[in-house]
Amino acid sequence: xxxxxxxxxxxxxxxxxxxxxxxxxxxxxxxxxxxxxxxxxxxxxxxxxxxxxxxxxxxxxxxxxxxxxxxxxxxxxxxxxxxxxxxxxxxxxxxxxxxxxxxxxxxxxxxxxxxxxxxxxxxxxxxxxxxxxxxxxxxxxxxxxxxxxxxxxxxxxxxxxxxxxxxxxxxxxxxxxxxxxxxxxxxxxxxxxxxxxxxxxxxxxxxxxxxxxxxxxxxxxxxxxxxxxxxxxxxxxxxxxxxxxxxxxxxxxxxxxxxxxxxxxxxxxxxxxxx
Amino acid sequence: xxxxxxxxxxxxxxxxxxxxxxxxxxxxxxxxxxxxxxxxxxxxxxxxxxxxxxxxxxxxxxxxxxxxxxxxxxxxxxxxxxxxxxxxxxxxxxxxxxxxxxxxxxxxxxxxxxxxxxxxxxxxxxxxxxxxxxxxxxxxxxxxxxxxxxxxxxxxxxxxxxxxxxxxxxxxxxxxxxxxxxxxxxxxxxxxxxxxxxxxxxxxxxxxxxxxxxxxxxxxxxxxxxxxxxxxxxxxxxxxxxxxxxxxxxxxxxxxxxxxxxxxxxxxxxxxxxxxxxxxxxxxxxxxxxx
Numbered sequence: 156x157x158x159x160x161x162x163x164x165x166x167x168x169x170x171x172x173x174x175x176x177x178x179x180x181x182x183x184x185x186x187x188x189x190x191x192x193x194x195x196x197x198x199x200x201x202x203x204x205x206x207x208x209x210x211x212x213x214x215x216x217x218x219x220x221x222x223x224x225x226x227x228x229x230x231x232x233x234x235x236x237x238x239x240x241x242x243x244x245x246x247x248x249x250x251x252x253x254x255x256x257x258x259x260x261x262x263x264x265x266x267x268x269x270x271x272x273x274x275x276x277x278x279x280x281x282x283x284x285x286x287x288x289x290x291x292x293x294x295x296x297x298x299x300x301x302x303x304x305x306x307x308x309x310x311x312x313x314x315x316x317x318x319x320x321x322x323x324x325x326x327x328x329x330x331x332x333x334x335x336x337x338x339x340x341x342x343x344x345x346x347x348x349x350x351x352x353x354x355x356x357x358x359x360x361x362x363x364x365x366x367x368x369x370x371x372x373x374x375x376x377x378x379x380x381x382x383x384x385x386x387x388x389x390x391x392x393x394x395x396x397x398x399x400x401x402x403x404x405x406x407x408x409x410x411x412x413x414x415x416x417x418x419x420x421x422x423x424x425x426x427x428x429x430x
Numbered sequence: 431x432x433x434x435x436x437x438x439x440x441x442x443x444x445x446x447x448x449x450x451x452x453x454x455x456x457x458x459x460x461x462x463x464x465x466x467x468x469x470x471x472x473x474x475x476x477x478x479x480x481x482x483x484x485x486x487x488x489x490x491x492x493x494x495x496x497x498x499x500x501x502x503x504x505x506x507x508x509x510x511x512x513x514x515x516x517x518x519x520x521x522x523x524x525x526x527x528x529x530x531x532x533x534x535x536x537x538x539x540x541x542x543x544x545x546x547x548x549x550x551x552x553x554x555x556x557x558x559x560x561x562x563x564x565x566x567x568x569x570x571x572x573x574x575x576x577x578x579x580x581x582x583x584x585x586x587x588x589x590x591x592x593x594x595x596x597x598x599x600x601x602x603x604x605x606x607x608x609x610x611x612x613x614x615x616x617x618x619x620x621x622x623x624x625x626x627x628x629x630x631x632x633x634x635x636x637x638x639x640x641x642x643x644x645x646x647x648x649x650x651x652x653x654x655x656x657x658x659x660x661x662x663x664x665x666x667x668x669x670x671x672x673x674x675x676x677x678x679x680x681x682x683x684x685x686x687x688x689x690x691x692x693x694x695x696x697x698x699x700x701x702x703x704x705x706x707x708x709x710x711x712x713x714x715x716x717x718x719x720x721x
Binding site for chain 2: 295296297299300301302303304305306307
């Protein structure tokens, strides 16, 4: 490997060149990672439509992702709904409009916070576990052993996780929405001392099908994102146990960031479709 | 001393006495289980393997020697398509695998058995499910699976571990379970990646005895990676006696005719031949390694 020439070392622009080199390398690395991820995610998804399918693995993952995440989704849903009711009541009371608290909470939960919050919470729990579990299997050669035994790890490990995440996040979002509205209702009745029936009437009456469709389309995308990113970073782990830790961090960070970014794009798209 | 009949045909990288210069075409003669031709591979840097050519004949056990980090495990993973070469061609059971799509490689791999360096057992599965992994995927009947798993575990003398999880096994036991897993479908080729690495001498001897048992009882062709000369020499100078149920030394001056050596150094295959040729080699790397 050649170091910089004496002329380069003396050049006042050598630092600039190094910076450009670094940017160049990082940009190439980023493009390569996006390309690898796209191919990985597409292949994992397409496996759903061809044999062999591993249904027992799907059920196991559905239990881990769905039932396992239920408690955090219920708790975060209740709290978020409660906070929304508290905050909105404080603001709306200035305009004498506390009666619309129910509408505000239900629309916000169903259209936005339910899917996003569930996506981020589940990615914190499951994208990390997917990355660390698959990463550990990579560094201990269990993935290679599986391939050597004639089994495709993409079909056996990745596709069931993706399918389970998509389907379970859909139901978990409904649970989060319901808990959010319930949490808002509890705060409205017991802390804001307002009428519970009015809260529920407002929550129900102003709800339209496009709102529900918006809220239920998003978790399908978020489930795909969190699981494919978790599995992607897990399967490309290198560098022993330290590498497993690195993959786990990257999986959670990127899954959360991309969920929020895709939420913005989806909201734009769905709003333009329904208005 | 017996001269290995197989060693005269495969690619003599460093020609031994009576051997001609390198001839990759000869290695592709019909009937070879594995044939490498001018294989090279690199990972973001200098080549790990460069221009490697050799073959494995039916019934032949090839011992791949070389210092740590020279690319022995890489070569093993190239053999069943777990890695793909940058250049060259690899034939496995007569099929070109270097460009074969992954989906087509899976059925081909089921005809091979591989024992990984640390066993690579699946943590979440019992010994029974680990050993029966391929049979479970093929939806073989549970009773038959139990029967075949017990038979495979009896072969490695670990029948009592049937219901255990890998975490409760010692390093040596894990390797033996890994051998049972590799053998359960009676593979047509066995690949051993440093099966005795990091084990105490007694356990190493047990593992080598199992390798020898498979070689002499089932005549399965194999490629064994090791950097332990004593394991290699034991394999060459002993045979498994089914009557006594243990390995016994061959008569003085005799070696197993189907066990031959390959040696890697500095990314290249520097030796391909019999034990006799190995110990008389003038190659400085071979001499250094032996000494």
